[in-house]
Amino acid sequence: ETGVTQTPRHLVMGMTNKKSLKCEQHLGHNAMYWYKQSAKKPLELMFVYSLEERVENNSVPSRFSPECPNSSHLFLHLHTLQPEDSALYLCASSLGGGLAGGGGYNEQFFGPGTRLTVL
Amino acid sequence: KNQVEQSPQSLIILEGKNCTLQCNYTVSPFSNLRWYKQDTGRGPVSLTIMTFSENTKSNGRYTATLDADTKQSSLHITASQLSDSASYICVVSAGGSYIPTFGRGTSLIVHP
Numbered sequence: 001e002t003g004v005t006q007t008p009r010h011l012v013m014g015m016t017n018k019k020s021l022k023c024e025q026h027l028g029h030n031a032m033y034w035y036k037q038s039a040k041k042p043l044e045l046m047f048v049y050s051l052e053e054r055v056e057n058n059s060v061p062s063r064f065s066p067e068c069p070n071s072s073h074l075f076l077h078l079h080t081l082q083p084e085d086s087a088l089y090l091c092a093s094s095l096g097g098g099l100a101g102g103g104g105y106n107e108q109f110f111g112p113g114t115r116l117t118v119l
Numbered sequence: 120k121n122q123v124e125q126s127p128q129s130l131i132i133l134e135g136k137n138c139t140l141q142c143n144y145t146v147s148p149f150s151n152l153r154w155y156k157q158d159t160g161r162g163p164v165s166l167t168i169m170t171f172s173e174n175t176k177s178n179g180r181y182t183a184t185l186d187a188d189t190k191q192s193s194l195h196i197t198a199s200q201l202s203d204s205a206s207y208i209c210v211v212s213a214g215g216s217y218i219p220t221f222g223r224g225t226s227l228i229v230h231p
Contacts, residue, residue, distance in 0.1 A: 002162065042123070042221035042223050043163075043221040045218050107168065112160070
């Protein structure tokens with residue numbers, strides 16, 4: 001195990017539902033990330049939280065809303081999703097990196113992911 | 120536009136054989152390049168990281184090479200095992216940027 005846990009592992013939701021994904025890291029890291037992984041596509045970085053700052057990929061729709069209450073926990077709130085949002089959502093954490101510079105040198109440790117299906 | 124291209128898209132080999140995966144990138148300015156292994160149903164795990172000045176780095180049966188001039192990297196797997204069946208992802212980071220560029224990955228299947 002990498003020290004990064006995600007719940008739930010699988011989620012099926014309708015387009016009108018509201019749900020949240022949870023990520024927790026037990027590594028003492030200070031940066032956390034949300035990624036989207038669709039079939040046959042590269043990993044897509046959605047959000048970065050580092051040193052209590054948040055940076056987002058401008059292409060991410062507003063129906064995805066992140067929350068990072070502390071350096072160990074990260075949430076992704078979902079509402080009015082579309083079928084094309086079905087994907088594997090991965091959380092990662094790192095020590096430093098993120099906005100702290102280093103060009104992503106610091107290794108990111110990934111959780112197992114949440115497999116999301118939107119009906 | 121920063122891009123990372125991996126080849127082949129998929130590869131099937133017999134157990135015990137060697138194989139080489141390729142990664143070409145156009146990320147600039149280059150900071151570092153990572154190879155990740157992602158087992159089915161799991162998150163990626165880092166295998167190697169290489170900076171501009173490094174040409175070769177090994178991690179057990181995995182050996183990564185980097186040619187910064189031609190902007191190419193390769194991942195060589197020696198004496199493949201069934202557990203090597205996975206997706207291998209090349210990730211390149213640019214200096215001053217916190218958003219890395221990911222390749223689509225190479226899907227490797229090792230048959231007994």
